[in-house]
Amino acid sequence: MRAIDIIRKKRDGEELSADELTFFCRGTAEQAIPDYQITAFLMAAYLRGMTDAETAALTIAMAGSGEQIDLSSIEGVKVDKHSTGGVGDTTTLVLAPLAAACGARVAKMSGRGLGHTGGTLDKLESIPGLSTRLSRDQFLAQVSRIGVAVISQTPTLVPADSRFYALRDVTATVDSIPLISSSVMSKKIAAGAQAIVLDVKTGRGAFMKTLEDSRRLAKSMVDIGRRLGRSVSAVITDMETPLGAFIGNALEVQEAIEILSGKHVGTPLWEVSLVLCGHLLALGNLAKTPAEGRVKAEAVLRSGAALEKLAEMIEAQGGDPRVAHDPGLLPQAGDRIEMRAPREGWCSGVDALDIGRAAMLLGAGRTKKEDVIDPAVGVVLAARAGQLLREGDLLATLHVNDRTSLGEARRFVERAFQWSDEPTGARPLVREVV
Amino acid sequence: MRAIDIIRKKRDGEELSADELTFFCRGTAEQAIPDYQITAFLMAAYLRGMTDAETAALTIAMAGSGEQIDLSSIEGVKVDKHSTGGVGDTTTLVLAPLAAACGARVAKMSGRGLGHTGGTLDKLESIPGLSTRLSRDQFLAQVSRIGVAVISQTPTLVPADSRFYALRDVTATVDSIPLISSSVMSKKIAAGAQAIVLDVKTGRGAFMKTLEDSRRLAKSMVDIGRRLGRSVSAVITDMETPLGAFIGNALEVQEAIEILSGKHVGTPLWEVSLVLCGHLLALGNLAKTPAEGRVKAEAVLRSGAALEKLAEMIEAQGGDPRVAHDPGLLPQAGDRIEMRAPREGWCSGVDALDIGRAAMLLGAGRTKKEDVIDPAVGVVLAARAGQLLREGDLLATLHVNDRTSLGEARRFVERAFQWSDEPTGARPLVREVV
Numbered sequence: 081m082r083a084i085d086i087i088r089k090k091r092d093g094e095e096l097s098a099d100e101l102t103f104f105c106r107g108t109a110e111q112a113i114p115d116y117q118i119t120a121f122l123m124a125a126y127l128r129g130m131t132d133a134e135t136a137a138l139t140i141a142m143a144g145s146g147e148q149i150d151l152s153s154i155e156g157v158k159v160d161k162h163s164t165g166g167v168g169d170t171t172t173l174v175l176a177p178l179a180a181a182c183g184a185r186v187a188k189m190s191g192r193g194l195g196h197t198g199g200t201l202d203k204l205e206s207i208p209g210l211s212t213r214l215s216r217d218q219f220l221a222q223v224s225r226i227g228v229a230v231i232s233q234t235p236t237l238v239p240a241d242s243r244f245y246a247l248r249d250v251t252a253t254v255d256s257i258p259l260i261s262s263s264v265m266s267k268k269i270a271a272g273a274q275a276i277v278l279d280v281k282t283g284r285g286a287f288m289k290t291l292e293d294s295r296r297l298a299k300s301m302v303d304i305g306r307r308l309g310r311s312v313s314a315v316i317t318d319m320e321t322p323l324g325a326f327i328g329n330a331l332e333v334q335e336a337i338e339i340l341s342g343k344h345v346g347t348p349l350w351e352v353s354l355v356l357c358g359h360l361l362a363l364g365n366l367a368k369t370p371a372e373g374r375v376k377a378e379a380v381l382r383s384g385a386a387l388e389k390l391a392e393m394i395e396a397q398g399g400d401p402r403v404a405h406d407p408g409l410l411p412q413a414g415d416r417i418e419m420r421a422p423r424e425g426w427c428s429g430v431d432a433l434d435i436g437r438a439a440m441l442l443g444a445g446r447t448k449k450e451d452v453i454d455p456a457v458g459v460v461l462a463a464r465a466g467q468l469l470r471e472g473d474l475l476a477t478l479h480v481n482d483r484t485s486l487g488e489a490r491r492f493v494e495r496a497f498q499w500s501d502e503p504t505g506a507r508p509l510v511r512e513v514v
Numbered sequence: 515m516r517a518i519d520i521i522r523k524k525r526d527g528e529e530l531s532a533d534e535l536t537f538f539c540r541g542t543a544e545q546a547i548p549d550y551q552i553t554a555f556l557m558a559a560y561l562r563g564m565t566d567a568e569t570a571a572l573t574i575a576m577a578g579s580g581e582q583i584d585l586s587s588i589e590g591v592k593v594d595k596h597s598t599g600g601v602g603d604t605t606t607l608v609l610a611p612l613a614a615a616c617g618a619r620v621a622k623m624s625g626r627g628l629g630h631t632g633g634t635l636d637k638l639e640s641i642p643g644l645s646t647r648l649s650r651d652q653f654l655a656q657v658s659r660i661g662v663a664v665i666s667q668t669p670t671l672v673p674a675d676s677r678f679y680a681l682r683d684v685t686a687t688v689d690s691i692p693l694i695s696s697s698v699m700s701k702k703i704a705a706g707a708q709a710i711v712l713d714v715k716t717g718r719g720a721f722m723k724t725l726e727d728s729r730r731l732a733k734s735m736v737d738i739g740r741r742l743g744r745s746v747s748a749v750i751t752d753m754e755t756p757l758g759a760f761i762g763n764a765l766e767v768q769e770a771i772e773i774l775s776g777k778h779v780g781t782p783l784w785e786v787s788l789v790l791c792g793h794l795l796a797l798g799n800l801a802k803t804p805a806e807g808r809v810k811a812e813a814v815l816r817s818g819a820a821l822e823k824l825a826e827m828i829e830a831q832g833g834d835p836r837v838a839h840d841p842g843l844l845p846q847a848g849d850r851i852e853m854r855a856p857r858e859g860w861c862s863g864v865d866a867l868d869i870g871r872a873a874m875l876l877g878a879g880r881t882k883k884e885d886v887i888d889p890a891v892g893v894v895l896a897a898r899a900g901q902l903l904r905e906g907d908l909l910a911t912l913h914v915n916d917r918t919s920l921g922e923a924r925r926f927v928e929r930a931f932q933w934s935d936e937p938t939g940a941r942p943l944v945r946e947v948v
Contacts, residue, residue, distance in 0.1 A: 088686035091561065115550035120685035123557035126525065251554035252522035 083107060083117045090124040098137040102144065105240040109145035115247060122244065122253040130258035135300060136307040138258070142266035145240035149216065151187055151272040154224045157364035159184040160273035161356060162264055164288065164297070166281040167436040168322030172200045172230065173336035174353040177389035179360050180228035181380050182373075187223045189233040189271045196436030196445045198329050198453045201232050206330035206411055206455035210399030226392045238266045255287070261300035269308055275363035276305055277356050278314035282511060285432020286319035291511060298514040311363040313370075314514040317352050318507050321430045321465055324349040327439045328458015328479060330410040337407050340387040348509050354378055355510055370513070411456035413479035417486070419493055421463070421473045427497060428504040429465045434496035441485040441492065442478060457481055459493060466506045517541060517551045524558040532571040536578065539674040543579035549681060556678065556687040564692035569734060570741040572692070576700035579674035583621070583650065585706040588658045590619040591798035594707035595790060596698055598722065598731070600715040601870040602756030606634045606664065607770035608787040611823035613794050614662035615814045616807075621657045623667040623705045631870070631878045632763050632887045635666050640764035640845055640889035644833030660826045672700045689721070695734040703742055709797035710739055711790050712748035716945060719866020720753035725945060732948040745797040747804075748948040751786050752941050755864045755899050758783040761873045762892015762913060764844040771841050774821040782943050788812055789944055804947070845890035847913035851920070853927055855897070855907040861931060862938040863899045868930035875919040875926065876912065891915055893927060900940045 081103045089096060096104075104121065107113035130138065151158045159179055163169055176186045190200045190212070197203075201212045212232040214222065222229040235242070241263050248254045268276050278301055281287065282294035298314035305312030317323070325347065326335035335349065344350050358367065358374030367373030380386055391404035403409045439445060443454035462474040469475075476493050480486060515537045523530060530538075538555065541547035564572065585592045593613055597603055610620045624634045624646070631637075635646045646666040648656065656663040669676070675697050682688045702710050712735050715721065716728035732748035739746030751757070759781065760769035769783065778784050792801065792808030801807030814820055825838035837843045873879060877888035896908040903909075910927055914920060 084684060084686050087557075091557065091686050115548075116553040116681055117685055119550040120553040120557045120687065123521075123525065123554045124561065127558065127561045247550055250518060251551055252518050252525050253554065 083113045083121070087117060087121045087124060090121060090128055093128045095131050096134055096137070098140070101134065101137045101141040105138070105141035105145045108243050109239040118244065119247050119251045119253070122248055122251060122259065125259060126253045126256045132300070132303050132307070135258040135262050136304045139262040139265045139269060139304050140308065142238050142240045142244075142262060143269040146238050146270065147234065147236040148270045149187070149237075149272040151220070151223075153220055154185050154187065156183070156185045157275060157366060158187050158273045159275045159277070159360050159364050160186070160188055160268055160271060161277050161279065161360065162268060163279040164264075164281050164286065166319035166323060167196055167285040167432040167439075168324035168327045168332065168349070169281070170203070170324045170326070170332040170336045170349055171279060171353050171356060173203060173333060174339050174349065175356055175360070176228050176230055177340065177393060178353065178357050178377055178381055178386040180226070181385040181389040182357065182361055182377055183366050184227070184360060184364050185223055186228040187219065187271065187273060188230045189237065189267070190230060191233050191267070196440045197327060197332065197458065198445060200230060202453050202455070203329045203332050204230060206333055207394055207399040207403050208409065210394055210397050212397065214397065222396050226389070226396055228389060228393050229397070230393070233267065237270050241266050257296050257300050261297060261304055265301055265304040268305070269310070273310070275311040275360060277359045277363060278302070278312065279352070279356055280314050280316045281319035282316055283318050283320035283432065285322065285436060291316070295512065295514065302514050313359045313363055315355060315359060316511040316514065318509050318511060319432055320507060322432045322435050322461065323352060325461040325464070326458065327435055327461070328444045329453060329455040331458040331460060331479060333403070333410055334407040337387070337390070337404055340381065340390055342382060342384070351509055354381070359513070413456040413481050415480040417478040417480055419475045419478065419490065421469045421471055421475055423499060424470050425468075425499040425501055426503050427463050427465055427467050427469055428500035429498040430461060430463070431496040431498070434492045435459055435461070438478070438489040438492035438496070441489040442480055443482055454481055463497070466504065468503070517547045517555075521551060521555045521558060524555060524562055527562045529565055530568055530571070532574070535568065535571045535575040539572070539575035539579045542677050543673040552678065553681050553685045553687070556682055556685060556693065559693060560687045560690045566734070566737050566741070569692040569696050570738045573696040573699045573703060573738050574742065576672050576674045576678075576696060577703040580672050580704065581668065581670040582704045583671075583706040585621055585654070587654055588619050588621065590617070591709060591800060592621050592707045593618040593709045593711070593794045593798050594620070594622055594702055594705060595711050595713065595794065596702060597713040598698075598715050598720065600753035600757060601631070601719040601866040601873075602758035602761045602766065602783070603715070604637070604758045604760070604766040604770050604783055605713060605787050605790060607637060607767060608773050608783065609790055609794070610662050610664055611774065611827060612787065612791050612811055612815060612820040614660070615820040615823040616791065616795055616811055617800050618661070618794060618798050619657055620662040621653070621705065621707060622664045623671065623701070624664060625667050625701070631761060631766065631873050631892065632880065634664060636887050636889070637763045637766050638664060640767055641828055641833040641837050642843065644828055644831050646831065648831065656830050660823070660830055662823060662827050663831070664827070667701065671704050675700050691730050691734050695731060695738055699735055699738040702739070703744070707744070709745040709794060711793045711797060712736070712746065713786070713790055714748050714750045715753035716750055717752050717754035717866065719756065719870060725750070729946065729948065736948050747793045747797055749789060749793060750945040750948065752943050752945060753866055754941060756866045756869050756895065757786060759895040759898070760892065761869055761895070762878045763887060763889040765892040765894060765913060767837075767844055768841040771821070771824070771838055774815065774824055776816060776818070785943055788815070793947070847890040847915050849914040851912040851914055853909045853912065853924065855903045855905055855909055857933065858904050859902075859933040859935055860937050861897050861899055861901050861903055862934035863932040864895060864897070865930040865932070868926045869893055869895070872912070872923040872926035872930070875923040876914055877916055888915055897931070900938065902937070
């Protein structure tokens with residue numbers, strides 16, 4: 081078999097066999113295939129598309145290109161969750177301890193992507209002492225013992241995907257449904273969980289801007305998972321406005337802790353976390369239906385058991401568990417700058433992308449892998465879409481250390497707030513379930 | 515401007531501007547753009563195609579990526595010729611001295627490609643002492659003095675094309691009309707001639723197998739040349755059977771010398787050489803029409819002036835000019851192995867591809883750049899399509915040094931000859947003029 085023949089076949093729109101995709105992924109992982117052949121293949125796959133069978137075979141091939149985690153030593157239902165990412169998306173920090181407190185076994189590995197704020201790993205690492213670099217054995221032992229661990233993906237997991245991903249980023253081949261869904265699902269498959277809930281974001285602050293694209297991506301990922309014998313559901317949720325009110329790394333940990341402490345009831349982050357947990361419990365046969373799972377999850381949250389589970393997880397990973405009861409122990413920014421309403425009126429929207437850019441400018445995110453994140457900085461929103469505000473009401477507080485780009489960050493926050501002279505309805509939060 | 519944005523635009527089927535293509539070609543020539551971005555671009559261009567305006571702009575951009583030869587110091591009409599390549603295609607060795615003897619100024623640079631036999635450079639270099647590595651000044655001086663020079667393309671000519679070409683070869687992006695035509699024409703434009711005749715081969719032994727594809731390629735190249743203010747015609751000629759009867763490097767030089775000496779009148783190579791020369795003379799205003807040009811060319815050939823011109827060129831480039839009158843001075847193979855007709859019947863065809871493969875197996879061609887060519891070896895065909903043969907008649911003579919692959923080479927030659935019990939008409943040689 082030769083790489084060039086596989087490229088030619090995809091170029092001509094023919095369906096590749098599982099053997100061919102396995103050959104290509106293994107050659108990619110083992111550096112036997114050079115970058116320039118990989119990118120020609122990726123562009124051909126981008127433009128020609130891939131069938132559902134090809135996408136599933138590519139997923140298996142990528143998952144098989146490296147280590148695959150065997151969770152069979154852990155008793156109980158092993159669950160996992162993936163979000164396509166958005167602004168103020170702190171659901172993992174709420175959902176992981178909550179699902180564990182509900183009886184599921186949450187064995188979650190995260191990558192360290194680029195974005196307006198850091199990823200889940202960066203958020204967790206803002207907790208003093210906490211490490212996300214556990215060995216495989218430590219990881220399995222922790223999930224067996226306390227039911228939950230969130231660690232950084234090992235470099236031996238899906239090496240083909242790592243190489244594909246880096247090359248897609250520089251060759252305009254990122255936004256391809258089969259390439260995205262096989263990339264996401266290969267990591268989930270290699271990580272070993274049986275039940276997987278997918279949170280597919282839709283809207284301006286999301287990777288997929290339209291409901292139609294979000295639906296296609298959700299369907300593709302669910303199809304792959306089911307073909308590979310996993311229990312998978314996808315929930316399409318709104319990302320026009322930031323999901324949480326706290327955007328930043330330590331700030332998002334704080335919001336998660338507050339939700340697990342019983343605050344912010346009814347807010348979008350609270351709501352989405354419970355919906356996703358309901359689905360996870362249903363997928364894992366810990367509830368009959370997603371609705372029943374949600375009721376169970378809400379009761380567990382109210383009991384305080386999920387907050388205790390978070391404290392256990394923090395302690396197990398070397399962090400200071402007192403943080404769970406006193407978020408003031410998290411890194412704090414030097415300055416807090418309040419931004420107030422310039423006029424009276426109804427807030428008709430808060431643009432997720434603009435708020436994300438503001439957080440990025442304050443130092444909360446990365447544009448390049450090498451960028452250093454400031455865990456303390458970010459934006460806390462005080463006003464929400466649908467509220468009537470008076471001139472001078474608090475809109476947002478910027479948590480600032482480095483003032484270099486402060487002016488620009490302020491302008492983005494100002495621009496993010498949309499105004500109306502009449503009340504406007506809030507957008508539905510959960511758009512569809514696939 | 516960024517390479518990724520240009521890739522994205524081509525990916526989405528948008529038309530690239532001349533500025534964008536210039537940026538991309540300059541970045542390619544200067545190594546500022548990495549291989550993996552170039553191949554993503556090439557695959558996008560392959561699958562999305564390019565408009566005529568884009569193809570012309572790409573040609574200018576590639577020609578402008580390196581040195582451009584200024585032929586203005588040479589008096590007279592500067593002409594050039596390109597063939598898309600085939601088996602036994604010795605036209606340059608006939609045409610270059612012939613056109614020069616007719617009064618044109620032939621300033622020809624050749625590349626050193628891969629193929630069943632070597633390229634024009636390899637053929638010329640089989641002449642003892644002859645060099646194709648002239649400096650630019652030597653090249654211009656020789657064309658001014660004797661009217662003809664055929665040298666190797668300098669590495670500073672169209673560096674963007676050189677890099678594109680090497681990458682296309684390994685990423686299944688070779689057979690794209692806009693990429694082929696811009697590659698060919700960029701070299702012709704950079705080499706500076708005003709009048710250019712293109713010999714586009716069609717058939718099994720050619721790169722373009724169908725008349726339709728050959729016509730598209732011819733039209734695209736002629737369109738580019740005319741957009742860039744050059745006088746260009748394309749002649750589409752048959753390549754089902756080898757053009758010349760001699761297939762090999764020194765062997766093809768021998769056939770060219772014999773034609774220039776007045777032999778092989780009416781054979782396909784003789785015919786195509788005269789047709790192409792007629793077009794060149796018409797394009798260069800040295801004849802009113804291609805037909806008048808052809809008549810003039812034939813008269814000059816008969817006069818012996820073209821053979822003398824070849825001898826002058828050989829001598830000017832350091833070779834032994836006695837070769838022009840005594841081809842026996844060319845390298846000779848150690849063995850000559852005759853192959854004879856296994857049956858009586860009409861020869862209905864001689865497959866160009868099979869004969870090419872046989873020559874390659876005997877050592878006449880290259881599969882990799884590093885391969886060393888044996889100038890002496892090859893195949894001389896004694897029988898032609900349309901002839902009635904008796905059992906035992908001579909079909910071909912193999913000129914052999916290394917017998918390693920002799921058996922396989924013999925089988926290819928046997929297979930090449932097609933038989934019929936009834937007379938079959940010969941295919942037309944010149945299919946179309948564009």
